[in-house]
Amino acid sequence: MKRFVWLGILIAILGIYACTSSPAVDTASFEAETLTLTPGKTTSEINITWYGDTADGKSGKVKFALVSSMKRGAFTAKAQIVDATGIDASTGKVSHKVTLAGLTPNTEYAYSVSNDGTNFSNVYTYKTPATGAFTFVAVGDPQLTEPGVSPDAEGVPGGYQENNNAKTTMQGWQETMTLIMKQIPKVSFIAGIGDQIDRNLVSELGTPENSSDPHEPKYVNFFAPSALRSIPFAPVxxxxxxxxxxxxxxxxxxxxxxxxxxxNTGRSGSRHEMESRGNYYYLYNNVLFVVLSTAPYPRSKDEAAQIITEHFNETLKAAAEQHKGQYQWLFVQTHKSIAGLADHAADTDIQYYVEAGFGQLMDTYKVDFVLAGHDHIFARSYPMFNGKRVEGKAGNTITDVGGTVYFTLNSSSGQKFYKEFVPDIKNNAEYPYFEDGTTGSAMLMSGKKPYAVNVYHQDHKPMFMGIDVSANNVVFKTYEVQDDLTTKVIDTYTVSKTISK
Ligand SMILES: [Fe+2]
Ligand SMILES: [Fe+2]
Structure with a gap:
């Protein structure tokens, strides 16, 4: 017995010696805080963001190199260093941002970040996509919460999944991310559709810098999955x-x-300012992605028209003009779905977006697909053009759609599922619209599907969508996360195109 004890001590000593006596050039020094990647303007760029402590200053840096140039996991003289831009964020934190440009397709890069320009983080990797076909994933309303805090506005216990109070939204999100990586290991990036984090009725922040942001723990929970260090996330x-x-x-x-x-939608402070932000675009191989922020709550058709004209049209125009002739498919990512049938289906802000011409704008720019959420249910619209269903295109496999298909995604973490035909606004006589010409929330509550909605699914389980894109085809597969953490495909939709844009 004694001999085993001595042997154990000897092994432990040798172990400690082995750990301390082989210094690598780049020893892992720390895990970077809320480190995430976002698509660059094109696939030749990648954008990086992380938080550092204010005490470390604003002179952050990123070191990066081809993985093939690394020696035993360490950077060599071939590594490049790029300066970050540091700005004051939440109290005590600096937001560091970098764009790595000039990247080669289908190539694996290693990168490491530094808050103070001297001490570098663990090494992470990012692989650029090959040109041509690719697969991406879309996720709806992860809406990460913080365990142990008060219930949110809709009464979901703080921080926990709606249907499983033993499971936090962070666990649900981690599980979904793990399943995404298992089910779709070749995922190039993840497209959000908004409500990445929740809010718990905390009032607006008065100033943009050096305010203690009570939502930070939710961002920490959202960025917790390690895959987000290698798979870019395009937020809404x-x-x-x-x-x-x-x-x-x-x-x-x-x-x-x-x-x-x-x-002006009658808001003040940070909320007013934020209503003009978050409209952006990126070209990903043969797809132009345009992100439109429907976070604002217009109080009238006129206010919605102003947002559509000044924010959405200008963003689509800039994107389409810059990338004219470079894309075969056009996706819009936005938050509020105009083709839902649950909690938000009779909302007046969405009604105003619709009446002010959101759909017509999609027609003008020949948008193929809109990815949205907010309604915490899965729904797929008929192809729509000029406010009408496109005739003869109602199936699951379509060639030359001739309109826009609107997807509504369910929550990917399990934070709230909304029941169909139970709108939040129950006294709206004008919206939504139905096939027989009737309108309003009362009709919706009688179980009628809104005019634009083709199929829907609500089984109170988290979901994600895998999207395969090639030159002439796009295939959407919607996965539902089962209780035993397997996945089930609940919708498959294939679109082919014989006419280019
Ligand atoms: Fe939401
Ligand atoms: Fe929402």
């Missing part, structure tokens, strides 16, 4: 982060953001 501003704080601006390095004057 949802109503929750839009009304919460400036965190969206500090945590994401979004490409081609279009800066506008906020439209």
């Amino acid at each position: 501003m949802g109503n929750h982060e839009g009304r919460s704080s400036y965190g969206f601006l500090y945590h994401y390095n979004i490409p081609n953001e279009q800066i506008f004057t906020p439209v």
Whole structure:
């Protein structure tokens, strides 16, 4: 017995010696805080954001190199160093942002970040996509909460999944991210549709800098999955982060953001300012992605028209003009779905967006697909053009759609599921619209599907969508996370195109 004890001590000593006596050039020094990647303007760029402590200053740096140039996991003299831009974020924190440019397709890079320009973090990797076909994932309303805090506005116990109070939203999100990586290991990036984080009725922040942001723990929970260090995430501003704080601006390095004057919707402080932010675009191989922020709550058709004209049209125009002839498919990512059938289906702000011409704008720019959420249910619209269903295109496999298909995604973390035909606004006589010409929330509550909605699914389980894109085809597969953490495909939709844009 004694001999085993001595042997154990000897092994332990040798172990400690082995750990301390082989210094690598780049020893892992720390795990970077809320480190995430966002797509660059094109796939030749990648954007990086992380938080450092104010005490470390604003002179952050990123070291990067081809993985093939690394020696035993350490950078060599071939590594490049790029300066970050540091800005004051939440109290005690600096938001560091960098764009790495000139990247080669289908190539693996290693990178490491430094808060103070001297001490570097662990090494992470990022692989650029090959040219041509690719697969991306879309996730709806992760809406990360913080355990142990008060219930949110809709009464979901703070921090926990709606249907499983033993499981936090962070666990649900981690599980979904793990399943995404398992089910779709070749995922190139993840497209959000908004409400990445929740808010718990915390009032607006008065100033953009050096305010203690109570939403920070939610951002920490959202960025917790390690896959987000290697798989870019393209966020959308949802109503929750839009009304919460400036965190969206500090945590994401979004490409081609279009800066506008906020439209007056009667808001003040950070919420008013945030209503003009978050409109941006990026080209990903043969797809142009345009992100439109429907976080604002217009109080009238006129206010919605102003947002559509000044924010959405200008962003789509800039994107389409810059990338004319370079894309075969056009996706819009936005938060509020105009083709839902649950909690938000009779909302007046969405009604005003519709009546002010949101759909017509999609027609004008020949948008193929709109990815949205906010309604915490899965729904797929008929192809729509000029406010009407496109005739003869109602199936699951379509060639030359001739309109826009609107997807509504369910929550990807399990934070709230909304029941169909139970709208939040129950006395709206004008919206939504139905096939027989009737309108209003009362008709919806009688179980009628709104005019635009083709199929829907609500089984109170988290979901994500895998999207395969090639030159002439796009295939959407919507996965539902089962209780035993397997996945089930609940919708498959294939679109082919014989006419180029
Ligand atoms: Fe939401
Ligand atoms: Fe929302």
